[in-house]
Amino acid sequence: MKPAPFSYSRPTTLEEALADLAADPDAKVLAGGQSLVPLLSMRLAAPSALVDINAVPGLDHVRADEEGVRVGALARHAAVMADPAARRVQPLVSLALERVAHPTIRNRGTTVGSLVHADASAEMPVVLVLLGGSITAASATGTRTIEAADLYVGPLESTLRHDEIATEAFFPALPDDAGVAFDEIARRHGDYALCGVAAVVRADEAGTITSVRAGYLSVSDLPTVVDLSEAFAAGAVDEASLDAAADLALASLEPAADIHATADYRAHLARVLTKRVVRQAHDDCTARREGDA
Amino acid sequence: MSTNAPTQTDPDTGEELHDVRLHVNGIVHQVRIPGRRLLSDALRHDLGLTGTHVGCEHGVCGACTVLLEGKPVRACLMFAVSAAGQELTTVEGLAAPDGRLGPVQQAFKECHGLQCGFCTPGFLTTITAGLRDNPDPTEDEAREMIGGNLCRCTGYQNIVSAVCRAAEIARLEPEGEQA
Ligand SMILES: Cc1cc2nc3c(=O)[nH]c(=O)nc-3n(C[C@H](O)[C@H](O)[C@H](O)COP(=O)(O)OP(=O)(O)OC[C@H]3O[C@@H](n4cnc5c(N)ncnc54)[C@H](O)[C@@H]3O)c2cc1C
Ligand code: FES
Ligand code: FES
Numbered sequence: 158m159k160p161a162p163f164s165y166s167r168p169t170t171l172e173e174a175l176a177d178l179a180a181d182p183d184a185k186v187l188a189g190g191q192s193l194v195p196l197l198s199m200r201l202a203a204p205s206a207l208v209d210i211n212a213v214p215g216l217d218h219v220r221a222d223e224e225g226v227r228v229g230a231l232a233r234h235a236a237v238m239a240d241p242a243a244r245r246v247q248p249l250v251s252l253a254l255e256r257v258a259h260p261t262i263r264n265r266g267t268t269v270g271s272l273v274h275a276d277a278s279a280e281m282p283v284v285l286v287l288l289g290g291s292i293t294a295a296s297a298t299g300t301r302t303i304e305a306a307d308l309y310v311g312p313l314e315s316t317l318r319h320d321e322i323a324t325e326a327f328f329p330a331l332p333d334d335a336g337v338a339f340d341e342i343a344r345r346h347g348d349y350a351l352c353g354v355a356a357v358v359r360a361d362e363a364g365t366i367t368s369v370r371a372g373y374l375s376v377s378d379l380p381t382v383v384d385l386s387e388a389f390a391a392g393a394v395d396e397a398s399l400d401a402a403a404d405l406a407l408a409s410l411e412p413a414a415d416i417h418a419t420a421d422y423r424a425h426l427a428r429v430l431t432k433r434v435v436r437q438a439h440d441d442c443t444a445r446r447e448g449d450a
Numbered sequence: 451m452s453t454n455a456p457t458q459t460d461p462d463t464g465e466e467l468h469d470v471r472l473h474v475n476g477i478v479h480q481v482r483i484p485g486r487r488l489l490s491d492a493l494r495h496d497l498g499l500t501g502t503h504v505g506c507e508h509g510v511c512g513a514c515t516v517l518l519e520g521k522p523v524r525a526c527l528m529f530a531v532s533a534a535g536q537e538l539t540t541v542e543g544l545a546a547p548d549g550r551l552g553p554v555q556q557a558f559k560e561c562h563g564l565q566c567g568f569c570t571p572g573f574l575t576t577i578t579a580g581l582r583d584n585p586d587p588t589e590d591e592a593r594e595m596i597g598g599n600l601c602r603c604t605g606y607q608n609i610v611s612a613v614c615r616a617a618e619i620a621r622l623e624p625e626g627e628q629a
Contacts, residue, residue, distance in 0.1 A: 158507075
């Protein structure tokens with residue numbers, strides 16, 4: 158099928174893009190098109206207007222400093238993933254991006270587009286929530302910051318208003334006492350995951366664990382983050398604490414069934430991946446400390 | 451100022467039309483098309499470049515892959531208006547000007563990298579760009595390079611061999627020095 162007719166504009170300033178968007182409540186932003194165009198072609202969406210932001214200058218930056226990584230609305234997944242400073246400052250971003258689709262899709266799809274598309278089976282939304290990041294949203298009436306914790310409200314639904322353009326995403330830097338890991342199970346490499354887990358583990362100078370948090374994608378309707386610290390109250394990572402962490406995680410998740418996996422299978426994957434990823438994040442934490450020393 | 455503003459409306463349907471310059475394989479084409487014209491359809495129907503194939507039309511199969519400013523993208527996931535003024539390369543642009551096969555095409559021929567050939571244009575464009583970034587791929591890297599393209603016939607073994615062989619041909623006959 159082909160997309161239904163729409164009027165198309167390709168503004169060359171942000172102000173103009175915001176005006177075009179404000180002028181029609183049924184207009185949609187077109188960034189990389191890697192999610193929107195399939196929806197249009199399948200006629201699951203038929204907006205009356207598309208505002209193509211690809212000609213707006215100054216939106217394709219990837220900037221990393223000691224605070225964190227800032228990604229502009231037109232920075233493609235491939236560019237963010239390949240940025241060495243971003244990888245150093247917050248390695249979880251590139252670790253997760255490696256699992257987003259295939260290289261060809263990453264050449265066009267944007268990281269900010271993926272964040273605001275708000276798909277609970279996508280990698281980047283849960284990473285943003287886990288890290289406590291935020292989005293900058295511009296509209297004709299001003300600019301605001303939306304904290305990741307307030308961004309996702311339903312399947313494919315965010316708190317970004319229809320007249321807003323997300324201009325930048327912010328991923329906080331990895332603290333010195335932390336390590337990260339990401340893993341997922343997909344039917345084929347590059348497909349959407351049946352289940353994915355990201356983890357941040359923090360430990361003190363002596364190597365005693367101080368906090369463990371994990372984020373889950375493709376398990377529930379929303380990107381979900383669970384604090385697993387209490388399973389590691391004794392301060393170490395061992396089989397018993399990992400089992401306790403997996404129990405804790407599953408108590409907070411409601412794995413859903415779809416044509417690809419039953420709820421039980423998803424729960425099983427969440428359990429196995431929780432243990433695997435927390436262990437890896439802990440190893441990463443230790444390795445970073447040793448690397449620093 | 452907005453670029454690519456509509457210039458006309460279709461007298462039959464009332465749909466807005468845009469005048470767009472598409473730069474394909476070094477040639478500039480002028481087309482008048484609606485905003486919703488997919489790049490894959492503009493290439494095939496408006497320009498007659500039917501080498502770009504359309505399989506799934508939602509980004510999964512890779513048959514429509516073309517190079518945009520040298521990088522592989524899905525032509526079915528872009529509107530032609532969005533590609534205005536940017537350099538596009540389709541499978542038709544991969545042969546030498548005198549019609550001799552490019553290294554990837556030659557390798558597909560030698561290694562039996564195709565059967566029905568439906569998926570082939572997307573593989574050829576993807577691999578051409580892939581070898582530019584990584585001229586000497588391992589077999590694993592060759593697999594990764596083609597991981598986003600679907601083939602229903604070959605079982606991929608011969609395509610992987612073709613990637614490695616194409617790298618070899620390109621090394622033996624660097625671009626522009628082919629005898
Ligand atoms: C074959 C295939 C496989 C894929 N696999 C994965 C995968 O495994 N994991 C994954 O996470 N993703 C996957 N994707 C999706 C891909 O990551 C997209 O890049 C991403 O979801 C959307 O980014 P985009 O820039 O293409 O946005 P678009 O498609 O242009 O837009 C998506 C939505 O966000 C809105 N939007 C985009 N940018 C802005 C902005 N700056 N401000 C306001 N609204 C905006 C649009 O209006 C639209 O509603 C896949 C896509 C394909 C085609
Ligand atoms: S036709 Fe474009 S990816 Fe299948
Ligand atoms: S050769 Fe037939 S689909 Fe690949």
